[in-house]
Amino acid sequence: MSGDPKEIKLVNNALANGTRKKVMNFLAEGDRRIEEIGETVGKAMLDYHLKLLKQAGLIELEEGSASLSEYGRNFIEEKAGEGTDKSPDLSGAKPVEIAELRQLLPCIADPTKFRIIANMTPSPGGTLKALEPLFPRGRYSEKVGALITQKGDVLTTIYGSGKVTITMIKNEAEAKKLLGDLKETINGAIAKGIAPAPREKVRVDPMEVYKYLPQTNCGECGEQGCYTFAIKLMGGDTALEKCPTLEEPEYATSLEHLRVLSAYI
Amino acid sequence: MKSVFYLLDTAPYGSEKAYGTLNSAAVSLTGPDVILGLYGDGVYLALAGQDSNGLGVPNLSDILYAYGELRVLAHEPSLLERGLLWETLIETVELTDEEDFLEAMEKSDCVLLL
Numbered sequence: 001m002s003g004d005p006k007e008i009k010l011v012n013n014a015l016a017n018g019t020r021k022k023v024m025n026f027l028a029e030g031d032r033r034i035e036e037i038g039e040t041v042g043k044a045m046l047d048y049h050l051k052l053l054k055q056a057g058l059i060e061l062e063e064g065s066a067s068l069s070e071y072g073r074n075f076i077e078e079k080a081g082e083g084t085d086k087s088p089d090l091s092g093a094k095p096v097e098i099a100e101l102r103q104l105l106p107c108i109a110d111p112t113k114f115r116i117i118a119n120m121t122p123s124p125g126g127t128l129k130a131l132e133p134l135f136p137r138g139r140y141s142e143k144v145g146a147l148i149t150q151k152g153d154v155l156t157t158i159y160g161s162g163k164v165t166i167t168m169i170k171n172e173a174e175a176k177k178l179l180g181d182l183k184e185t186i187n188g189a190i191a192k193g194i195a196p197a198p199r200e201k202v203r204v205d206p207m208e209v210y211k212y213l214p215q216t217n218c219g220e221c222g223e224q225g226c227y228t229f230a231i232k233l234m235g236g237d238t239a240l241e242k243c244p245t246l247e248e249p250e251y252a253t254s255l256e257h258l259r260v261l262s263a264y265i
Numbered sequence: 266m267k268s269v270f271y272l273l274d275t276a277p278y279g280s281e282k283a284y285g286t287l288n289s290a291a292v293s294l295t296g297p298d299v300i301l302g303l304y305g306d307g308v309y310l311a312l313a314g315q316d317s318n319g320l321g322v323p324n325l326s327d328i329l330y331a332y333g334e335l336r337v338l339a340h341e342p343s344l345l346e347r348g349l350l351w352e353t354l355i356e357t358v359e360l361t362d363e364e365d366f367l368e369a370m371e372k373s374d375c376v377l378l379l
Contacts, residue, residue: 006351
């Protein structure tokens with residue numbers, strides 16, 4: 001397998017799908033017959049997924065059985081190694097610039113506020129994770145490869161590709177100030193060349209979720225009260241849609257906050 | 266109406282369909298569950314690094330980034346046919362196989378196609 005950027009992108013995209021991830025993890029335990037894989041990960045579209053993994057060079061298919069290719073095995077081992085690396089590195093990271101503020105779009109919940117999209121160069125990529133401790137309310141989401149920070153009502157999302165979005169902005173001047181602060185914070189850490197010490201991860205706590213709920217304890221969601229609903233939401237045992245009160249226009253802003261929060265629980 | 270599936274099967278630039286679908290999906294976010302499904306030439310919208318300078322139209326990938334809570338499914342076989350799995354895609358887009366894509370459509374109370 002070459003280091004061709006196009007091939008690397010194919011591998012990344014191949015592993016972006018849940019079914020294929022399951023197949024890879026299953027094969028990491030040993031070679032398997034296709035039927036066994038079907039029984040474990042589900043038969044639907046299995047041929048298609050196996051073909052794609054083969055095309056990406058991650059697995060080998062032979063007479064009704066599948067195994068990880070050498071490249072696939074190395075890839076999984078490298079990934080496992082990354083997971084245990086507790087001190088991400090900032091050395092070699094270049095200072096970032098906010099290249100352009102591209103668009104002001106209306107905030108859905110509150111039409112008097114805006115969302116903005118800006119570009120950060122060079123794209124921060126994997127260093128984003130190392131930057132997480134810089135922000136008191138920062139969370140790095142592995143799923144989307146983005147760092148989400150929160151300050152009051154304002155949510156800032158920085159993507160690995162360098163896109164920055166900020167919600168609940170009053171005007172362009174505020175956006176520019178926030179982007180300037182963001183740049184300073186990040187460049188300050190990069191100038192020191194060392195990643196800030198990983199801190200105890202600030203997780204979304206139930207009180208935070210509760211704060212945005214209607215707090216009417218109406219029970220329409222089937223729970224005893226709003227706090228129970230918040231706890232269940234944290235555990236993934238219920239969904240925001242179960243709360244009909246949140247659908248009312250006066251809770252639109254709260255709902256928007258909850259949607260973002262729940263996406264990263 | 267509890268859930269709506271916006272189906273986009275035309276290329277993002279060259280007509281206003283994608284722009285219209287995206288805006289419509291974005292404003293629906295406060296109400297029902299919204300999914301934007303990219304199918305056929307619509308999957309070109311999933312590509313990262315779109316540049317609409319010179320076209321005189323907004324950059325549609327920016328809209329996807331701005332409304333990150335919008336669930337976007339890209340029909341993977343369509344991406345594969347067009348050689349787009351070898352390209353960088355927008356982070357918020359979910360790659361979905363034929364069956365899951367159809368299931369998401371069937372589960373929605375309504376499917377809108379501009």
